[in-house]
Amino acid sequence: MGFKIAVAGATGNVGREMLNILSERGFPADEVVALASARSQGTEVSFGDKTLKVKNLENYDFSDTDICLMSAGGAVSLKYSPKIGQQGCVVIDNSSAWRYDSEVPLIVPEVNPDAISLFTKKNIIANPNCSTAQLVVALKPLHDYAKIKRVVVSTYQSVSGAGKDGMDELFNQTRAVFVADPIESKKFTKRIAFNVIPHIDVFMEDGYTKEEWKVLAETKKMLDPKIKVTCTAVRVPVFIGHSESVNIEFENEITADEARDILREAPGCLVVDKHENGGYVTPYECAGEDATYISRIREDATVENGLNIWVVSDNLRKGAALNAIQIAELLINRGLIRAKKQAA
């Protein structure tokens, strides 16, 4: 007997990717239910070669559902996740609503799988921010080898990170440029077509944005609270795939060759690093892929033990849907949950 899984936010960018990945990986589910707002009730979403009729999250009863993959935004998660958890259904949440709660584990399975046991406190597990997920997958094996002291990250984040409205805005603005229509900006604060915007999420008191703060808070929570992290988060006119330029300072010696060998063996990482034209990965090529790609591995001669790397991944997959499903697999593989139907 398999599991009953609900995908809340099934009509969104991340929710649709979750349905694709559940089907691709042959997830051990007997039943998959698609949930969204009242606006989408009765519409259909694809699940493998089938379609699912979307149900309304508001009046859905979770008492016989085992896992809810939640990707409907922070406000929705704050409202529904505790109630779902109380019905004995484990919520794996993609928003930032629970990530910093000391009773909620924040998990990237390649990085801190053992922290998952904390989930029983609230029956909620948090998935990190898309930029953090790919960053920690690359940092973890390097930290284990040479102990990271400080990280400086500049992100180049695709518009799909801002949901389906973000993708529509880039598409519509690009078309408007070519047909000389007026450019409308609703989702982003400035025009995104043929531009870059150094602003993601709200501004905080110290002048950083919340997106930049998330990268440091989440890296510390998952990898090591002693690591110093500073970040500049930038939106770029790319549909799918986040890129990061990462400067890392280590306590111990590590060469570029050693880093390349370590990352080649590391779970979730794929090294593409040839010193020739095109010998690196760009976001266009990582869309639809599971790996975190690492290119441009160089020593930084301006500090004692320093490296520069270029990290690229599909933000809708490792940055969101794939990581959430890997967390669900971790729960099942470690025997931390049993299918309710089987248990009954």
Ligand SMILES: NC(=O)c1ccc[n+]([C@@H]2O[C@H](COP(=O)([O-])OP(=O)(O)OC[C@H]3O[C@@H](n4cnc5c(N)ncnc54)[C@H](OP(=O)(O)O)[C@@H]3O)[C@@H](O)[C@H]2O)c1
């Ligand atoms: N995109 C990324 O790279 C990424 C990465 C990590 C985390 N996340 C997080 O994942 C979540 C979803 O992101 P997304 O990019 O998929 O957004 P999206 O494309 O805008 O989709 C939002 C989804 O939430 C649903 N929803 C909205 N209000 C709802 C309500 N009151 N009740 C039930 N469902 C509701 C929408 O349903 P309707 O169609 O019915 O409105 C839709 O299915 C967000 O919390 C986001 O921060 C996204």
